[in-house]
Structure formats: structure tokens, C-alpha cells
Amino acid sequence: MSVVQDIIKQMSLGAPGLLQEIEERAPQQLYATVAPEQVVATAKYVVNQLGGRFLITAGTDDREPRGDFCVSHIFSLDEEHIFLTLQIRLEPQDPQIQSITGIVPGASWAEREMQDLLGIRVVGLDDSRRLVLPDDWPEDLHPLRRDVPHDIRPEPVTGAEPQRREPPEGATVVAIGPFFPVLEEPAYFRLFVDGETIVGSDYRGFYNHRGIEKLGDSALTYKQVPFIAERICGICGFIHSSCYCEAVEIAIGIPAPPRAKYIRSIMLELERIHSHILWLGIAAHIVGFETAFMQSWRMREPLMWLCERISGNRKTYGMNQVGGVRRDLPTDIHPDILNVLDTVEKEWSELYSAIQDDTTLLMRLADVGPITPDYARAMCVAGPTVRGSGLPRDARVDHPYAAYADLPVNVITFDSCDVLARTLVRIEETLNSIKQIRVALQDMPDGDIMAEIEEIPAGREGICTVEAPRGEAIHYVLTGSNNQLARWRVRAPTYCNLQAVPGMLQDQNIADVPIAIGSLDPCFSCTERMEVVDCKTGSVRAYSHEEMINMCRLQDGLSD
Amino acid sequence: MNVLYLDLNRCIYCRACEVACEREHGGVSRIFVTLLDWTEPVPVACRHCEKHPCVEACPVDAIEVTDEGAVIIHTNKCISCGLCVIACPFGVIELDKAGKIADKCDLCAHRLADGRQPACVLTCPTRCIQYGEFEEIMARARAKPGLTLVSAVGETGTVVTMPDRPAGAVQKATSGSD
Amino acid sequence: MIIGKLKEAIICLRAGRVTLRYPFEPSVVPEGFHGQPQLDIDKCTGCGACSMACPARCIEITDEADQRTMLYCLDRCSYCARCQEVCPEEAIVLSSEFELATDSVDDLRVTARFDLVRCEECGEVVGTRREIEKLAAEMPEKTGISVDQISWLQLCAECKRKRSLETARDLQAPEQ
Ligand code: SF4
Ligand code: SF4
Ligand code: SF4
Ligand code: SF4
Numbered sequence: 001m002s003v004v005q006d007i008i009k010q011m012s013l014g015a016p017g018l019l020q021e022i023e024e025r026a027p028q029q030l031y032a033t034v035a036p037e038q039v040v041a042t043a044k045y046v047v048n049q050l051g052g053r054f055l056i057t058a059g060t061d062d063r064e065p066r067g068d069f070c071v072s073h074i075f076s077l078d079e080e081h082i083f084l085t086l087q088i089r090l091e092p093q094d095p096q097i098q099s100i101t102g103i104v105p106g107a108s109w110a111e112r113e114m115q116d117l118l119g120i121r122v123v124g125l126d127d128s129r130r131l132v133l134p135d136d137w138p139e140d141l142h143p144l145r146r147d148v149p150h151d152i153r154p155e156p157v158t159g160a161e162p163q164r165r166e167p168p169e170g171a172t173v174v175a176i177g178p179f180f181p182v183l184e185e186p187a188y189f190r191l192f193v194d195g196e197t198i199v200g201s202d203y204r205g206f207y208n209h210r211g212i213e214k215l216g217d218s219a220l221t222y223k224q225v226p227f228i229a230e231r232i233c234g235i236c237g238f239i240h241s242s243c244y245c246e247a248v249e250i251a252i253g254i255p256a257p258p259r260a261k262y263i264r265s266i267m268l269e270l271e272r273i274h275s276h277i278l279w280l281g282i283a284a285h286i287v288g289f290e291t292a293f294m295q296s297w298r299m300r301e302p303l304m305w306l307c308e309r310i311s312g313n314r315k316t317y318g319m320n321q322v323g324g325v326r327r328d329l330p331t332d333i334h335p336d337i338l339n340v341l342d343t344v345e346k347e348w349s350e351l352y353s354a355i356q357d358d359t360t361l362l363m364r365l366a367d368v369g370p371i372t373p374d375y376a377r378a379m380c381v382a383g384p385t386v387r388g389s390g391l392p393r394d395a396r397v398d399h400p401y402a403a404y405a406d407l408p409v410n411v412i413t414f415d416s417c418d419v420l421a422r423t424l425v426r427i428e429e430t431l432n433s434i435k436q437i438r439v440a441l442q443d444m445p446d447g448d449i450m451a452e453i454e455e456i457p458a459g460r461e462g463i464c465t466v467e468a469p470r471g472e473a474i475h476y477v478l479t480g481s482n483n484q485l486a487r488w489r490v491r492a493p494t495y496c497n498l499q500a501v502p503g504m505l506q507d508q509n510i511a512d513v514p515i516a517i518g519s520l521d522p523c524f525s526c527t528e529r530m531e532v533v534d535c536k537t538g539s540v541r542a543y544s545h546e547e548m549i550n551m552c553r554l555q556d557g558l559s560d
Numbered sequence: 561m562n563v564l565y566l567d568l569n570r571c572i573y574c575r576a577c578e579v580a581c582e583r584e585h586g587g588v589s590r591i592f593v594t595l596l597d598w599t600e601p602v603p604v605a606c607r608h609c610e611k612h613p614c615v616e617a618c619p620v621d622a623i624e625v626t627d628e629g630a631v632i633i634h635t636n637k638c639i640s641c642g643l644c645v646i647a648c649p650f651g652v653i654e655l656d657k658a659g660k661i662a663d664k665c666d667l668c669a670h671r672l673a674d675g676r677q678p679a680c681v682l683t684c685p686t687r688c689i690q691y692g693e694f695e696e697i698m699a700r701a702r703a704k705p706g707l708t709l710v711s712a713v714g715e716t717g718t719v720v721t722m723p724d725r726p727a728g729a730v731q732k733a734t735s736g737s738d
Numbered sequence: 739m740i741i742g743k744l745k746e747a748i749i750c751l752r753a754g755r756v757t758l759r760y761p762f763e764p765s766v767v768p769e770g771f772h773g774q775p776q777l778d779i780d781k782c783t784g785c786g787a788c789s790m791a792c793p794a795r796c797i798e799i800t801d802e803a804d805q806r807t808m809l810y811c812l813d814r815c816s817y818c819a820r821c822q823e824v825c826p827e828e829a830i831v832l833s834s835e836f837e838l839a840t841d842s843v844d845d846l847r848v849t850a851r852f853d854l855v856r857c858e859e860c861g862e863v864v865g866t867r868r869e870i871e872k873l874a875a876e877m878p879e880k881t882g883i884s885v886d887q888i889s890w891l892q893l894c895a896e897c898k899r900k901r902s903l904e905t906a907r908d909l910q911a912p913e914q
Contacts, residue, residue: 481586
């Protein structure tokens with residue numbers, strides 16, 4: 001019996017009465033329909049009995065044509081390489097659902113987001129404040145519903161106050177943001193400190209919503225989405241376009257030709273290399289180690305030129321399309337790729353050996369920002385963050401995509417669970433990526449780079465995960481008619497990693513906050529891909545009078 | 561060989577076929593109930609012509625003639641240049657501005673594939689649109705007294721019949737509008 | 739620690755100065771570079787495929803009276819080359835031009851105008867004159883329909899539906 005059938009049987013036997021239906025809609029992708037009242041029990045079964053790892057929740061406004069809302073909780077069964085989706089169909093009037101955060105604490109943001117954007121009420125959330133929508137967004141307007149146009153600009157509600165969490169008794173608030181220094185991105189942390197020790201924190205983000213999901217399923221066609229997907233992230237955009245394209249290919253059952261898959265893998269690994277190099281530079285910059293910053297960024301530059309030669313663009317390659325890639329990787333460019341890789345490998349190893357016993361650096365990194373394996377599992381963190389806690393989670397192995405089934409992917413883990421571990425994971429991964437590209441160039445098959453796709457039928461679902469430099473990105477697509485998606489759900493890896501920040505900062509020293517947060521390699525803007533929001537009014541309101549006064553008080557406190 | 565049959569005599573302008581087509585194809589109808597001289601309703605859909613100008617006009621070969629003789633636009637290949645819209649003699653292709661593709665009757669290929677009738681055929685209350693074996697349809701059309709075959713495009717495509725009428729009456733009816 | 743610092747010093751010294759002398763020396767872009775799109779107005783038929791394909795919606799089409807205006811807002815361009823990929827006339831190509839800084843956004847806008855053909859019957863837009871001339875030239879040979887039979891190129895879709903039915907009805911040609 002195949003693994004898939006085994007799971008189906010286990011679920012139907014082991015969870016009697018929980019499921020209404022279970023089917024394999026795409027290879028290795030199971031969809032189980034669950035009655036609304038059974039959602040918590042089923043989630044518990046999936047997590048505890050099947051070892052499911054929660055990935056993301058996708059809410060869908062299915063009122064047209066099915067007449068209901070649909071909630072899809074997507075889980076990964078890593079060992080079996082299966083995606084298991086629990087789908088719950090909800091009444092169109094006042095849809096509500098039980099929260100699964102009791103089972104999976106990391107589902108909190110996904111559920112809050114669904115509450116904001118689709119108006120599906122989640123019962124039992126411990127924190128049901130707004131997550132995505134700005135404080136002055138009107139109450140009953142849920143922008144991801146299909147009857148709300150993508151370019152809506154409602155009047156801001158006057159007098160709306162930011163919903164902040166109060167600090168514990170005796171603690172002082174240190175506000176970082178809403179424009180996060182060092183990383184130069186919009187994020188707003190409120191740290192509750194007692195002396196120099198952090199006793200709690202609060203996070204408000206999503207100041208930079210660009211409405212990308214909504215655009216993708218209302219204004220853009222299948223062939224336009226890859227280009228906007230690529231712009232979800234300014235550093236690892238190619239992973240998003242690959243993830244979207246593979247998800248659609250899975251949905252319609254037409255894979256990209258093998259050569260295209262190899263090209264995707266090569267570009268993805270090039271991206272990982274330059275992203276990790278960039279990250280090391282930033283991390284060094286955060287702790288004031290400018291030599292490593294300058295030298296790593298210098299090393300990165302030839303890679304960027306290489307990508308420009310391959311794709312025509314330095315960063316947003318624009319090479320992906322549903323069905324394959326738009327540009328070939330001709331043989332005459334291979335020696336150049338290998339040359340650049342050789343240089344990078346040599347220089348990277350040299351830099352590694354130069355900095356690895358730098359005591360100042362080690363003091364800044366070791367035992368800072370701890371994430372225990374249990375906490376990592378509970379918050380569903382991903383990428384180097386989870387691998388730095390000793391858990392071997394890597395989408396390239398868990399759910400092989402592109403050409404990874406054939407490449408020597410070495411899942412690198414360190415188990416000191418601190419910033420140092422995350423740093424070492426990235427350094428060694430870079431070297432592993434170089435090896436993978438060498439193998440891929442050698443084994444790359446000949447043939448087409450674009451599959452022949454005549455039609456994209458409506459109503460098909462597909463899930464794909466791609467291991468970004470920051471962790472696994474997840475795209476869920478539901479195809480629609482008229483050459484457009486009906487739903488596109490994107491989860492950037494920082495989405496789950498950021499949720500682990502409160503636990504990571506607890507009892508830490510305030511001076512370590514920048515590098516601890518930096519060690520997640522957070523990408524705030526990717527996380528905030530969702531809604532069309534008036535950013536201006538959003539951030540202006542966040543700087544309320546009271547907040548300003550709070551900041552002044554803080555300065556007084558320091559000068560005392 | 562199966563063909564679509566339009567009996568232009570029976571349409572009662574209920575436009576149920578348009579609604580059916582719309583539902584089947586995500587909100588855009590590809591069959592048009594056209595009023596002649598303000599009184600005569602006639603459903604028009606792609607004729608799946610034998611000398612298909614649309615196919616010839618398409619610069620990217622997005623329109624294909626299937627083995628069954630249906631002329632089908634592969635939406636994923638279409639670049640929405642609109643040339644087929646101009647080239648089609650019967651005005652049955654329209655550019656879908658939202659989906660950015662050319663849209664026309666595909667004989668409900670997805671329904672035929674799983675053994676169902678095209679949506680308009682199933683819906684039409686007067687059975688003015690039918691789908692079936694060419695010979696059988698022709699036999700039925702010939703057997704009907706008072707009907708004239710106005711278009712049968714080889715052994716493929718669409719068979720269209722119209723009511724017979726005295727030539728004089730027609731002249732009179734059209735001379736006004738000419 | 740000391741050895742580490744020495745290694746760092748060697749890395750820095752060996753790297754030396756890496757900044758390029760640009761703009762005092764030209765920066766050469768690789769072959770196949772995606773620079774500013776360049777439109778060849780003589781080839782373009784104004785069909786609008788590029789406008790539909792462009793993910794950044796750079797290309798705006800407006801039909802007014804008997805003119806179609808295509809406005810290329812290249813300030814919004816994302817250099818994806820989709821326009822180049824779809825253009826059936828090969829009229830738009832991405833050049834190697836990348837020095838686009840300017841103090842006037844108009845420098846990044848290109849306007850092309852085309853004669854429009856409107857429906858003989860109702861005045862609805864049919865297409866540009868170039869598109870229709872192109873079709874009229876190709877059609878007879880490709881389809882085998884003779885030139886004088888091709889009478890519908892100047893009609894909009896709705897009027898074509900009516901006209902074709904009326905013609906059929908008026909012919910009343912018995913089948914045999
Ligand atoms: S679209 Fe027009 S030209 Fe093409 S087959 Fe149908 S009726 Fe004929
Ligand atoms: S609109 Fe699409 S189907 Fe029609 S001619 Fe252009 S590319 Fe071909
Ligand atoms: S696709 Fe080509 S021919 Fe058509 S309007 Fe654009 S540039 Fe002109
Ligand atoms: S290169 Fe891309 S973004 Fe620029 S005009 Fe062409 S299609 Fe639009």
C-alpha cells in the first residue's frame with residue numbers, strides 16, 4: 001500500500017467521525033473535508049498521531065459559485081512527504097470557526113489574518129487583535145472577500161486607537177520602530193524591559209501591505225503573477241515565482257520539463273548563496289564588525305553580475321513562467337558560472353576561517369536569542385532558524401521541488417539553538433549550495449524549457465513549498481476561470497519566524513535584540529504581502545500622541 | 561462526427577443559453593442571442609468553420625482545430641492581440657478584458673470530455689440548439705418541412721437552419737433596414 | 739584571535755580597491771540584458787497585446803475619435819520583457835539602455851498614434867487601420883476565401899453577427 005493510501009486509511013480508521021471525505025487531489029497532496037465542529041479534534045489528531053507540522057491557513061471566499069467560505073489548514077507530514085489539508089466549509093452568513101491555536105500556537109497569525117481579511121470569526125483566539133488591517137480601517141470591510149474591489153480606498157475611521165498590549169507591572173516600554181533601524185524595514189516592536197532585561201514584548205507589523213495576493217487573484221492573469229510574485233521579496237524573489245509556478249503546475253498536473261527544473265534549482269541556489277552572503281554582511285554590521293560586512297558584500301557582487309548575465313536582470317530575474325522557464329542556460333555560460341562559484345567558495349571559506357575564532361564575535365552570537373527545539377516546533381519556525389535549533393526541516397528534502405530530488409542536498413543543523421547556530425547553518429549551507437550547482441550543471445538534461453500548456457482549468461488546487469534562504473515559503477493556489485486565479489495564498493518564511501520573537505527575546509539583554517531579531521534574517525515586507533492598505537494613514541496613526549510621550553519618558557528614564 | 565445544430569426558427573428569446581454559457585465559463589457568455597429587425601431572436605455561437613479565418617489570423621497558433629472539428633482557443637497561449645476578433649466573419653469572438661484573453665465557444669469541451677452535453681444544448685427550453693451526429697442532425701433537419709439549411713460547414717462545425725419564407729417577404733423585411 | 743585578525747587583514751589587502759570607475763568609464767552590460775524597452779513605431783500595428791501582457795501595466799491604450807493612442811509609461815517598467823515576448827510584429831525589444839535618470843518623467847514616456855477603423859454600421863471600434871490592412875492582405879491566401887468575399891473586416895463583432903445572419907436569411911439558398 002502506498003504511503004498516501006496508508007494515511008488515508010489511518011485517517012479514516014483512526015479518526016472515525018472526524019472526516020467527511022478525504023481525497024488525493026494531486027500527487028502527495030491530500031485534502032480532507034472536516035465538519036466545522038470537528039476541526040480542533042482533527043487538528044489534534046493530525047498533529048499528535050500523524051506528526052503533522054502546521055504550515056499555514058488559507059481562507060477562501062467561495063460564495064461564488066459554491067455558496068460558502070472555505071478554510072484550509074495546511075499541514076506537512078514531513079517524513080511521508082505529504083501535504084495534508086483540512087478543509088472546513090463555513091456558512092456564508094457570519095462564518096465562524098474554532099481556533100486551533102490550542103494545538104498549534106503557531107497558527108495564531110494565520111487565524112488572525114483570516115479574521116481581518118475575510119471576516120471569518122475565529123473563536124478561542126488568545127489574542128484577537130487586528131494583525132494585518134490598520135487600526136483606522138473600517139470594521140466590517142474585509143478586503144479579501146471577492147465582492148471588495150482590489151483598489152478600494154475606504155475613508156479612515158477617525159478616533160481609532162492602536163490596540164497595544166500593556167506592559168507588565170513595573171516594566172518600561174522600549175519602542176523599536178515602526179521603522180526598524182538596522183534592517184531599514186517597517187516593523188514595530190515594543191519591548192517591555194526591567195532594567196536591561198526583557199520581560200515581554202509586543203509586535204505590530206504589516207505596515208507595508210502591498211495587496212499582492214488580492215492583485216494576483218483579481219487583477220492579474222496567470223502569466224502576470226510570476227512577475228509580481230518575484231517582487232514579494234527584494235532578495236529572494238525567485239523562490240516566490242518558482243513556488244507560485246510549481247503550485248500551478250501541480251494544480252493542473254503538468255510539470256515543467258526536467259531541464260527547466262534544473263535551471264530553477266540552479267537559480268534558486270545562486271539566490272541562496274548571495275542571500276546568505278548578504279545576511280552575514282548585515283549580521284556583521286549589526287554587531288559592528290564592518291570588515292566582515294564589507295568583504296562579504298564584495299564577494300557577493302560577482303554573483304549578481306553572473307545572474308545579470310544569465311537572466312538579463314541583476315536581481316528580479318523574471319525567468320519563471322507557469323510551465324517552465326523563459327531563458328535557457330546555454331553551455332557556453334557554464335564555465336563562467338563554475339569560475340564564479342570557485343572564487344566564492346574559496347573566499348567564503350577564507351572569511352569563515354578568519355572570523356570563526358574571533359572572540360568578540362562569538363561573544364555577541366553564542367547563547368543569544370535562544371529558540372529551544374520545542375518552542376521552534378510549537379511556533380512552526382522555518383529555515384536556518386529551525387535548523388539552528390537542531391531540527392532537520394528543509395523543504396528541499398521534505399517536499400522536493402524543482403530538481404532537488406536529484407541534487408546532493410545536505411540538511412545542515414546545529415543544536416546550540418542560538419544566533420551562532422543560525423550563523424553557522426547559513427555559512428555551511430552556502431558551501432553546500434555551491435556543490436549542488438556544480439552537480440546540477442553537470443547533470444542538466446537537454447530538452448525543452450517550457451511545457452506545452454493549453455488551458456488552465458478552473459477549480460484545481462495546488463500547494464508548493466520552496467526552501468528560501470530564510471525558510472520555507474508556501475504558496476497555495478486555487479485556479480479560477482477567465483485566465484485568473486481564484487485564490488492565491490502566500491506565506492513568506494518570516495511570517496512564522498517572527499511569531500517566535502517574543503519567546504526568543506524573553507529574559508534576554510536589550511543590547512542583543514538587534515542581532516537576535518537579525519538572526520532570523522527577517523524580511524518584513526515579504527511577510528506583509530497582503531492587502532491594499534493606506535500605508536500613510538496606518539503609520540501616522542501608530543505614532544499617536546501617547547506613543548510619543550512614552551518615547552520621551554523612555555529617554556528621561558535612561559538619563560536618570 | 562458531431563456537430564452543433566441551431567434551428568433559428570424556435571428561439572423564444574429567453575436567453576437561457578446565454579446564462580448557461582455564462583455559468584459554465586466563469587461569467588462570460590460565448591453564445592449571443594441576436595435580434596434581427598428587433599423581432600427575430602437568433603442564437604449565434606462559433607460555427608467552427610472549415611475555412612476558419614480566426615485560426616489563420618492568430619499569430620501565435622493559439623487557435624487549434626481539434627480532431628473532432630471543433631475550433632478551440634487555447635487560453636494559455638493567447639496573447640490577446642485581438643486579431644481573431646477582427647478576422648471572424650460571424651462576430652463570435654470577443655476579447656475578455658479582465659482575463660486578457662480571446663473568448664469564444666469551445667463546444668463545452670470539458671463537458672463533452674466527460675460525456676455531457678454542451679451547457680446551452682442542455683438548457684434551451686425549445687431545443688433550438690442541439691448537438692449530435694452530423695448525419696443524424698442533417699436527416700432530422702431535412703425531414704422538417706418548412707426549414708432551409710442556411711449553413712452547414714462541411715462535416716464539421718455547425719448546422720444552421722432557418723424557416724422557409726416567401727422571398728418577397730424577406731425582401732420587404734430587410735429593405736427597410738438597408 | 740590574532741591569527742584571525744591577520745587573516746582578515748590579508749583578505750582586505752588582497753581585495754584592494756573594488757569600486758568601479760563608472761561613470762568615468764562606461765559600464766558595459768552583458769548580452770541579453772533587459773534594459774529600457776524600445777518601440778519600433780514602423781512595425782507596431784497597435785494591436786495592444788503588449789499592453790495586455792505587461793504585468794506592470796505600463797502601456798495604456800485609449801481610443802478616441804478615429805485615433806488610438808498608446809502611451810508607454812516606461813517609468814513604471816519592470817524590465818520583464820513580456821512585451822517583447824508577446825509582440826507578434828517584433829516591434830518592441832528590450833535594449834541595453836540603463837542610464838535612465840532624468841529630471842522629467844516625460845523623457846520616459848513614448849506615445850504612438852494609430853488610425854482607428856470604426857464599424858461601418860454602428861461606429862464601434864473595430865481595430866487599427868494597420869491591423870485590418872494586415873489581415874486583409876493575408877486572409878485570401880491563407881484561408882482561400884476570395885478578396886471580394888471578405889467584407890466583414892470593417893464591422894464590429896455585434897454587427898457581424900447581425901450582418902451574417904441577415905445575409906444568410908436573405909440568400910435563402912436551398913441546400914441542393
Ligand atoms: S471563431 Fe469565427 S472564424 Fe473562427 S471558427 Fe468560429 S465562426 Fe469561424
Ligand atoms: S487574441 Fe489570442 S487567439 Fe486571438 S489571434 Fe490574438 S493570440 Fe490568437
Ligand atoms: S504587441 Fe507589438 S504590434 Fe502589438 S501594440 Fe504592442 S508593440 Fe505594437
Ligand atoms: S518590459 Fe515588462 S514591465 Fe516593461 S513594458 Fe515590457 S512588459 Fe511592461
